[in-house]
Amino acid sequence: MINAYSETIIEPYLYSCANIVTDVNDKFLDLTEYVLSELVGKSIKEVGSMLNFNLKSLEDKINNNYSGYIFTKFLNALEVDISISHGSETNSKLYTFVEKPNSRLNDKLIFVEQMFVDNTSGVAVYSIPDLILLKANQKYLNFTYSNYNKQENSIGKPISEVITGFIGTPAEVICNSVLISQKASYIKEFEFDNITKGKTYWDSTQTPIFDNGKMKYIFHTAVEVTQRVLKNQNIENQNKIINHQNDCHEHEIKSNIYMKEALKSQGEFLVNISHELKTPLNIIFATAQLFNVYCKSGSLDDNKDSIIKYIDSIKQNSYRLSKMINNIVDLSKIETGFLKLNLSNNNIVKFVEDIVMSVTNFTDSKGLNIIFDTNTEEKVIACDQEKIERVVLNLISNAIKFSNAGNEILVNINDKDEFVEISVSDNGIGIEKKNLDMIFDRFKQIDKSLSRNAEGTGIGLSLVKSIVKLHGGTITVESEYGKGSKFTVSLPSGKVSKENKIYNSELHAKDQSIRVELSDVYS
Known part of the structure; x- marks a missing residue:
């Protein structure tokens, strides 16, 4: 018998008597993609299992209200508000389901939807903060043990169940670092020991996805690289x-x-x-x-x-x-000797100061404080302005990548008579001592650390070193892990008698250069 109160409900609802589902409305069927015969006559526990949600435990919640995810017959995640009210009949309950507006996952992930279809890389989306698996392709599920390598067994489950042995592993550490820092993490050649497949290796990324300024999901990709390893x-x-x-x-x-x-x-x-x-x-x-x-x-x-x-x-x-x-x-x-410098005599102090001033709007938007300082007001040296601009912007870009909001970046000019020093220092995460010798190598990239704050090819510092060397200068780095880094470029103080000045600072599209050179940290 249908409760009279339920007839006035306009939201999707489910009605039960003595913990047996006796009625649902058409809106509930449309929402969950089930048909009436699949639900009526089932116990509340069974229907809750079909929705990947424990409806029975909802009765123990304060005010019998819950906000979270349920899953349709075809395993589409729905973010809903669920509430319980007691019907007029003994042991009868009315469960109402209100889907949150603009919360459909497919609308949020339009840019990466093709990755789920292509199935060339393992991709998955987890909710925050409870890390429930909301969506995954088969390539990703193949990464799991046999119990969870089918969508019907894994969608709606927490990551600790889907990835066996997750608790206490590097995977959990990386996941927690994303939740805390709200920045993407990357791990190269992660070793996974599967009982049936044996050891496999994966390049894995975990990227936070934001909604209205709040971290909403974690987008996880996994590419198998066993053959390469x-x-x-x-x-x-x-x-x-x-x-x-x-x-x-x-x-x-x-x-x-x-x-x-x-x-x-x-x-x-x-x-x-x-x-x-x-x-x-x-x-x-x-x-x-x-x-x-x-x-x-x-x-x-x-x-x-x-x-x-x-x-x-x-x-x-x-x-x-x-x-x-x-x-x-x-x-x-x-490398082939075809890059030539266009040297002209320039006030390096004014030139670098202009670059720093031009990036302040960007660093302000990142919550970073950038400061310019100098021990001289004028120092004219011979340099290629376009190339030195790229050097300075690259070093500032690196400082931004490895700094958090509230940190400080200092750009300093130090006149040493025979040469001039341009230094860029930060109080960010720093570089481990074992990696200092390789950061300027042409094809090296410190990818095996647990996190990467931004994208990049790993060739920027190699290019910086090469440009500085063409100028007859040197570049050095000082760093303490956890306390920050300082890169120092030393350029000769000489001048040229015949200038080749094709760079015009008045006409140069500095904003375009900034957007290009800071593109891997720009947002």
């Missing part, structure tokens, strides 16, 4: 055998090892650059598809605000692509 391990083992068997040819062996390591580093560089190029291209391509949908449906005017936001996204990712291409081309020119 095993191949590299095989090369390393072969190198050890060669070293052991050919001690009398030590010099030749070391040369071979150096060549193999160089090839390995270049291979890793190609993998990294491919990933970095693919990310902005995916976003631009997805946005183009969205515009095509708007055009075909005639809804361009209705979506004007969204289109403006998406155009900004296209611009930002175009800047990222420009920076990567510029860096690769210039490194190649330097």
